Amino acid sequence: MNKIYNPNNKDWKTILMRPTQTVADIEGTVNSIFGEVQKGGDAILAKYTQKFDGVDLNSNIVSQEEISSAIASIPEDLKKAIQLAKTNIEVFHAAQKTSRVEVETTNGVQCWQEKRPIQKVGLYIPGGTAPLFSTILMLAIPANIAGCEEVILCTPPDKEGKVNPAILYTANLCGVTKVFKVGGIQAIAGMTFGTETIPQVYKIFGPGNQYVTVAKQIATKHGVAIDMPAGPSELLVMADDSANAAFVASDLLSQAEHGVDSQVILVSTSKEFILKVESEITKQIKNLPRRDIAEKAIANSKLIFVEENQTAIDLINEYGPEHYILCVSNEDIFLNQIKNAGSVFIGNYTPESAGDYASGTNHTLPTNGYAKQYSGVNLDSFMKSMTFQKIxxxxxxxxxxxxxxxxxxxxxxxxxxxxxxxxxxxx
The missing domain is CATH 1.20.5.1300 (Single alpha-helices involved in coiled-coils or other helix-helix interfaces)
Structure with missing residues (x-):
């Protein structure tokens, strides 16, 4: 990892730059595929599924037989783990319900606000190097609590034309209406315009690679809303000598294994602690099945030493991390001043992976600095606020x-x- 000591704040923007391509680098490809799908529908989806996923499909719709087979194939202990996570996510998101807001602004002028569900939503679930069935929990559960009428899901098939069984099991468990074997840019285009099989939706949710992220942004030009620009995963850890170096290293590696374009950063007021974490990363990475991916992500990552807590706080707010782990002796100083972060994890026993799976909070979060202006997915993401008045x-x-x-x-x-x-x- 790159060690940086006491960086000058004029260099922060360069130091904290994400290893991602710009919209301009990808927009041409996205627009081209969007144009084809808008005109050609399912035939174009099949063309790109063959090109990018290497499989010819007779149908892009997942059948009930496939879902039943997937349910039967999932081990009972995994089913129980998913169901535990489902319960916690339901509890947290159900608690976000708000009641009608009503006020008489002037004598005889009654105004109120109510929330109504978005009728049709589309979920995108990556299925490439890591089939993120946990993201279905994070999206389908609040969609159902909100009362969305139609919840469809797109995910890429494997080389045999199949969808990961855990994805199908979780989709069925969480009330997804239909599942389609379509991935990448073409999936976002299909949900944006609608095809012979895929319904057009009003809002698209879900993470993805840089191409999917740009495709979602382009979708907004065609009248479809999105949750946020959620691209490659990222994590920033703020830690001092009170933290456990092995724990911190494991957290950094947990995000690094997501993809080669993921980024992890450690900020610390202790040079000695930075060296301990670096040593732990070298030790732990050797045993990871996704070592090659993690090593490439680590190459884009940073170990940053600063002398003062306030400098660390300012740097972290400038970065605006998707995930922010805080392990310091005086956490209140940092908590009171955090302005830009997708989700915050506090203390030695709060790994980021808890939020990814089972604590109850949502893991679909703004990346690439968008935490400065976007919230992570929550119950309101699936609702619209409508105002009423009677005079x-x-x-x-x-x-x-x-x-x-x-x-x-x-x-x-x-x-x-x-x-x-x-x-x-x-x-």
Whole structure:
């Protein structure tokens, strides 16, 4: 890993740069595939499934027989683990429900806000080097709690045209409406425009590689909302000598094994601790099945020493990590000043992987610095806030004159007339 000592804040932007391509590098490819799918539908999906996934499919729809077979193949202990995670995620997201907000702003003017579910949502689940069935829990559970009517899922097939059994088991457990064997840019395009088999959705959720991330951003140009730009995974750990170096190394490696374009960063006020973590990483990485991936990600990662806590806080807020682990003796100083992070994990016994799977919080989070302006997925991600108002005759008398004056000042006579007619009818 790259060790950096006391970096000057003018260099922070360069030091903290993510190892990802820009939208401009990928946009041409995405637009081309989007255009083809919009015109050609399922035939184009099949073309790109063959090209990128290496398989010809008779149908891109997962059958009930495939789902039943997948359910039967999952070991009971894994089923129980998934069900435990499901329970915790349901508890946390159900607690996010809010009641109707109602207020009389002026005598006779009643205003209220209610939340209604988004009717049709599409979930994208990566299935390449790691079949992320846990992401289905994070997306389908709040979708169902919210009351979404249609919840479809797209995930790439393997070379045999199959979907990982754990993905199918979890999708069935969490009430996914239909599962489609489509991945990558073409899956996002299919959900954006709709095809002969895939329904068009109103909002797309889920992580993916850089191509999927850009495809989701392009989808917004075609009238489809997205959860956030959620690209390659990233983790920043802030730790001092009170932390356990082996634990910190394991956390850094847990994110590094996601993909070669993942990034992990350790910030510390102790040079000695940094060296301990570096030694632990060297020791632990040798035994990882995904060692090759982790090593490439580690090459893009940083060990940063700073002398002062405030400098560390400012640097962390500048980075805006997707995942932020905090293991320091005086955690309140950091917690009170964190402004930009997707999800925060506090203390030696709170690994980031707990949030990935079973603690209850959502692991679909903003990456690439988007934590500065985006929230992670939550129950409200699947809802729309709608406002209502009802004005009585007394109410229109109370605010009518103000409306007339304001409309006239803006030169909108019809707006004024809509009030004037009502006021005259009450004379």
């Amino acid at each position: 009585s005759s007394n109410g229109i008398k109370e605010i009518g004159k103000a409306i007339e004056l304001m409309a006239e000042a803006e030169g909108l006579q019809a707006h004024k007339n809509a009030v004037t007619l009502r006021l005259k009818s009450l004379e």
